[in-house]
Amino acid sequence: MARRKVREMRRKERTLSEQLRETRERIARAKIRLASLNRKYSLVSRQLARTRSRVMQLRAKLSRHRSILAERLRQLYKHPPSDYVAFVMDAPDIEDAAIRTYAFQRIISHDEFLIETTQQAKEELEGQEAKLRYQQSQLASLREAIVEQTIELRDAESEQANLLRRVQTERETYERWLQEWEEESREIAALLRQLQSAQRNRPRPIPPWTGPFIRPVNGHIVSGFGYRVHPIFRRVKFHYGVDISSPSGTPIRAAADGVVVFSGWRRAYGKTxxxxxxxxxxxxxxxxxxxxxxxxxxxxQGQVIALVGSTGLSTGPHLHFEVRHYGEPINPLAVR
Known part of the structure; x- marks a missing residue:
């Protein structure tokens, strides 16, 4: 069960970094959109306030003009145009008649101006009221967009928090996994030193190795020897050998003549x-x-000793190949 969980963690960790990056980008974009919407909301709110003020002014102006027009209509009812004609005709002389005619024309012009300005105020008021309704609708839409964007931002932040919790949990698993690898490596080093020390005074069934090694399987080296940095946790780990990608079931051949000193199960290494x-x-x-x-x-050398698999703490079928000198790991690619 523990090995399955570690394998699952290793599969997931390859996507965690990308998911975190995408989530952070979503949050950044959401914050930019939210700030833009808030700026637009403030702008439309100010425009709406100005439009409301103008509507109030126009309504007051139109009310005044209508009151004046109503008074003029009452005056016309009391003094119809025929009275003005009689007023002109009753002038004692032509000069006075001209003055009365001019005064009458001024009254008519003023009435026409009053009617025209009242109509203009009415039309402007209608336009401003339509503008007011549009701005109110625009403001409502912006308010809805801000709510939606705020929800999206909260969802993205929640997703990021969940991802970070997953990273924390998997980091702890990874740390335990590293510790197990390191313990296994120390145990193997001690085992080899003990065996090699015990064999110094014993005759070997075959002559000692003089080189060169052959490659145990064909395939690409997907992870080299030495220190490497975990892509998410940034933990530096020493890799004791090389990982060679190869399909499950591929024959593994002995790199050189020798004696099998261990064939069995290791916690981290699997079947070894x-x-x-x-x-x-x-x-x-x-x-x-x-x-x-x-x-x-x-x-x-070249004898098939095992088949490629993915046992132990492994992310997929491959051969983990190590070379040890008196128990200490050395770079397999440097051995000739």
Missing amino acids: VIVDHGNGLATLYAHCSRLLVSEGEVVK
Whole structure:
């Protein structure tokens, strides 16, 4: 169960970094849109306030003009145009008649101006009221958009918090996984030193290794020897060998002649074979799906000793290949 969880964590961790990046970008975009909407909301609110003020002014102006027009209509009812004609005709002379005619024309012009300005005020008021309704509708739409954007922002922030909690949980799992690898590596180093020390005074069934090694499987090296940084947790981990990508079931061949000193299960390494080649050198083949040799067995270079798999703490079918010198890991690619 623990191994399955670790494998699942390793599969997920490849997407966590991208998910976090996308979520942070969503939050940044949502904040920009929200700020833009709030600025537009403030602008429309100010425009709406000005429009309301103008509508109030126009309504007051129109009310005054209508009152004046009503009074003029009452005056016309009391003094119809025929009275004005009689008023002009009753002038004592032509000069006075001209003055009375001019005065009468001024009254008519004023009435026409009053009617025209009243009509203009009415039309402007109608336009401003339509503008007011549009701005109110625009403001309502902006208010809805702000609410939606705020919800989206909160959802994105919640998603980010959940992702960060997942990262924290998986970081703890990863730390335990690293600790297990390191403990296993120390145990293997101690085992090899003990075996090699015990064999110094014993005759070997075959001569010690003199080189060169052959590659145990064909495939791409997907992870090299040495320090590497985890893509999410930024934890520096030492990789004790090389990982060679190869399909499950691919034959694994002994890199050189030697004696099998271990063939069995290791917690982190899964099904593992260790071959001692003499002169303090040993090779390790991990994550196998099947072991084909036993402890104490003499193997020849190129002999199939196991099959590629994904046992132990592994993310997929591959061979984890190590070379150890008196128990300490060395770069397999540097051994000739």
